[in-house]
Amino acid sequence: MTNRDAIIILNALPGFGPVKIKKILDEFNEPADLFRGGIPQGLKTLSLSCDEIGIIKRYGEYFDLQAEKELCATNAIATITVIDEEYPDLLANLRQPPPVIYAKGNLSCLLKPAVAVVGSRRASEYGKKTAYKISYETAARGINVVSGLARGIDINAHKGALDADGSTVAVLGSGILNIYPKENAGFAEKISEKGLLISEFTLKSNPTPGNFPRRNRIISALCSRVLIIEASLKSGSLITANFALEEGKDVYAVPGRIDSKLSEGSNQLIRDGAHCVARYDDFIFGMTDIPMHRDKILPDTEGLSPEEKNVMTLLESDELSIEDITVLSGINAADLSAVIFGLQMKKLVKKHPGNIFGKC
Numbered sequence: 001m002t003n004r005d006a007i008i009i010l011n012a013l014p015g016f017g018p019v020k021i022k023k024i025l026d027e028f029n030e031p032a033d034l035f036r037g038g039i040p041q042g043l044k045t046l047s048l049s050c051d052e053i054g055i056i057k058r059y060g061e062y063f064d065l066q067a068e069k070e071l072c073a074t075n076a077i078a079t080i081t082v083i084d085e086e087y088p089d090l091l092a093n094l095r096q097p098p099p100v101i102y103a104k105g106n107l108s109c110l111l112k113p114a115v116a117v118v119g120s121r122r123a124s125e126y127g128k129k130t131a132y133k134i135s136y137e138t139a140a141r142g143i144n145v146v147s148g149l150a151r152g153i154d155i156n157a158h159k160g161a162l163d164a165d166g167s168t169v170a171v172l173g174s175g176i177l178n179i180y181p182k183e184n185a186g187f188a189e190k191i192s193e194k195g196l197l198i199s200e201f202t203l204k205s206n207p208t209p210g211n212f213p214r215r216n217r218i219i220s221a222l223c224s225r226v227l228i229i230e231a232s233l234k235s236g237s238l239i240t241a242n243f244a245l246e247e248g249k250d251v252y253a254v255p256g257r258i259d260s261k262l263s264e265g266s267n268q269l270i271r272d273g274a275h276c277v278a279r280y281d282d283f284i285f286g287m288t289d290i291p292m293h294r295d296k297i298l299p300d301t302e303g304l305s306p307e308e309k310n311v312m313t314l315l316e317s318d319e320l321s322i323e324d325i326t327v328l329s330g331i332n333a334a335d336l337s338a339v340i341f342g343l344q345m346k347k348l349v350k351k352h353p354g355n356i357f358g359k360c
Helices: 003-012 019-026 031-035 042-045 049-058 065-073 107-111 124-140 155-161 182-196 211-221 236-246 261-271 282-283 308-314 322-329 333-345
Strands: 078-081 098-103 112-120 144-147 168-171 196-199 227-228 251-256 349-352 358-360
Touching: 003 019, 003 065, 003 098, 019 031, 065 333, 078 333, 098 144, 098 182, 107 168, 107 196, 107 333, 107 358, 112 124, 112 155, 112 211, 112 236, 112 308, 124 144, 124 155, 124 168, 124 196, 124 227, 124 282, 144 155, 155 168, 155 182, 168 182, 168 211, 182 196, 211 236, 227 236, 236 251, 236 261, 236 308, 251 261, 308 322, 308 333, 333 349
Parallel strands: 112 144, 112 227, 144 168, 168 196, 227 251
Antiparallel strands: 078 098, 098 196, 349 358
8 A cells, every 4th residue: 555545545435624634744754654554553642432443443344445456547536645746736735635635627727826716606697698608708817717517607607617718627625526515517528528526535525514614714824815606605615715715816706786685795805805896897907917826736757656657658649548548658547637737737648539648
């Protein structure tokens, strides 16, 4: 078992969230030791309960690592852990960084400048049209649109971005193989063809109420500015706005009717100092100044692993499906997804529709 495997297992265990896992990783340089028989003495200093230590000891009862790897390989889903070189700095800088990110689609989306467009699930037709048009105009300028794939504002933001032939990232509150809400599953597949689906939850995780605030912190982290369209006073969109404010990012809001519950939250944001979007240009203005998220992912052919060099050689003369690469490279299917992921993050390989890969 590798340290990456250990983190993926910890991330899947009941009761082990980002805070607890971070404490464990801060204590143990070799988290794989947790699963190699016996329990390291250092666990006692972390104030873990007997039940939690028992869950670690019996991890196989709760999570099948090999089955998860096989599902990732079959569905072209990459995994990246917090100890991987490719892990985005934008997430690493969070107080509670997700230990694992599952990703399906075009990973180069994480390199683009990005904004978030979020709002009510029960949006009015006006709100939906506004989300669509602003996202369309944003994506047409080469800016990535990030949202949460929810009903209402979110799904219309994603649609506007794709219709503009731009890119969009959907951050999920469930597993990538358990899309929520179900009616958006078909559109999620469209997003994965050109944009990107990401989740910190295991592949088949159910959507639970506690998942969505965690999802919202990732939406905020990936963006330089956040736009709220129609949000009640108890809307999860306000959580996203609060995360953005804590990170020193600009928050924008579309004003709404003063007699509408849907607009109470967004109107309050404006009253408290958020930028008021009274015209489409109010949000779009200055977007060309939004910086690229280049982090650790500048194009570089130096220092590639033998497996990465193998794949790059295969792609020299032709674009290939993931199945063809598996056969021609001789790389185990479960390991190949990680190799492809690393090459995408290094901006050396890109994904085309139909699960086809080629050189950038």
